[in-house]
Amino acid sequence: MRLLLKREDLIHATLEWDSAALGPVDLYPPGNKWRKLAPNLRAAAESGRRTLVTFGGAYSNHLRATAAAGRLLGFASVGVVRGDELAGRPLNPSLARCAADGMRLVFVDRAAYRRAAEPAHVAALLADAGLDPDSVYLLPEGGSNALAVTGCVDLGRELRGAAETVAVPCGTGGTLAGLAAGLDAGQRALGFPVLRGGFLDAATRDLQRAAFAAPTAAWTLDDRFHFGGFARTSAELESFAADFEQRHGLAVERLYVAKMLYGLTTLAAEGAFAPGTAVAAVITGVPEPTA
Numbered sequence: 001m002r003l004l005l006k007r008e009d010l011i012h013a014t015l016e017w018d019s020a021a022l023g024p025v026d027l028y029p030p031g032n033k034w035r036k037l038a039p040n041l042r043a044a045a046e047s048g049r050r051t052l053v054t055f056g057g058a059y060s061n062h063l064r065a066t067a068a069a070g071r072l073l074g075f076a077s078v079g080v081v082r083g084d085e086l087a088g089r090p091l092n093p094s095l096a097r098c099a100a101d102g103m104r105l106v107f108v109d110r111a112a113y114r115r116a117a118e119p120a121h122v123a124a125l126l127a128d129a130g131l132d133p134d135s136v137y138l139l140p141e142g143g144s145n146a147l148a149v150t151g152c153v154d155l156g157r158e159l160r161g162a163a164e165t166v167a168v169p170c171g172t173g174g175t176l177a178g179l180a181a182g183l184d185a186g187q188r189a190l191g192f193p194v195l196r197g198g199f200l201d202a203a204t205r206d207l208q209r210a211a212f213a214a215p216t217a218a219w220t221l222d223d224r225f226h227f228g229g230f231a232r233t234s235a236e237l238e239s240f241a242a243d244f245e246q247r248h249g250l251a252v253e254r255l256y257v258a259k260m261l262y263g264l265t266t267l268a269a270e271g272a273f274a275p276g277t278a279v280a281a282v283i284t285g286v287p288e289p290t291a
Ligand SMILES: Cc1ncc(COP(=O)(O)O)c(C=O)c1O
Pocket: 031, 032, 061, 062, 142, 144, 169, 170, 171, 172, 173, 174, 175, 176, 253, 256, 257, 284, 285, 286
């Protein structure tokens, strides 16, 4: 079996933003975030909504990407952050980066955060934050909506003919939903959930329904490699990631990419891939900043 790495982490170096009004951008963090954000940013620009409002936890890559895109493309950005206990405390490096990119951070308690996607609660939240709903473009947690899924179809298309199996780590399932739809007949996508809970099958189907009217075939999930949940790790996973970095000279993002690579290595050892087949692993992101 051959393992190919699809370096989405390098995608920002060659980005082209096709609207002359906005120009090319250099987005951080790069990777699947850009695929998901680009169609949404275009829709926001076209609708004249100049304030991006989105949701995430304290380590959300999506918040960082939205903040960066906002700064680069001239949108205001507001991040609704899960955990009111964080308010008033020093920001972690990820949130500090959001703030440095001009994102206004609004901390809400966990119960309110869970309800935050419901329209009535969104309206109240925008009112509390003093935001005019007509100027706001809402992005869901993780950035995964129907437009985001369509943005990931190209990722699948780019991998046509390259491998029998394409592996991707999953948070909300948006990247997998689009990627699977872009692959050729005969290829299959394999998602590795990094959150616990077993909700991803239904979530991915729902996203495909929203984007393409019906779920597509040719994708499966392997739910064995979440290591207890989001941002949970183990000494074994950490040493696996460090070893992979050393052998291959690739900085391994720990929240998603490490778990996928660990899962793939386990599957290979289990004989899941026939000799001579190629597996492509989508390197969806880069490690967290440490300062
Ligand atoms: C590095 C990285 N990989 C994978 C994902 C998963 O993407 P999705 O939410 O579309 O499943 C994310 C999303 O947050 C991410 O930041």
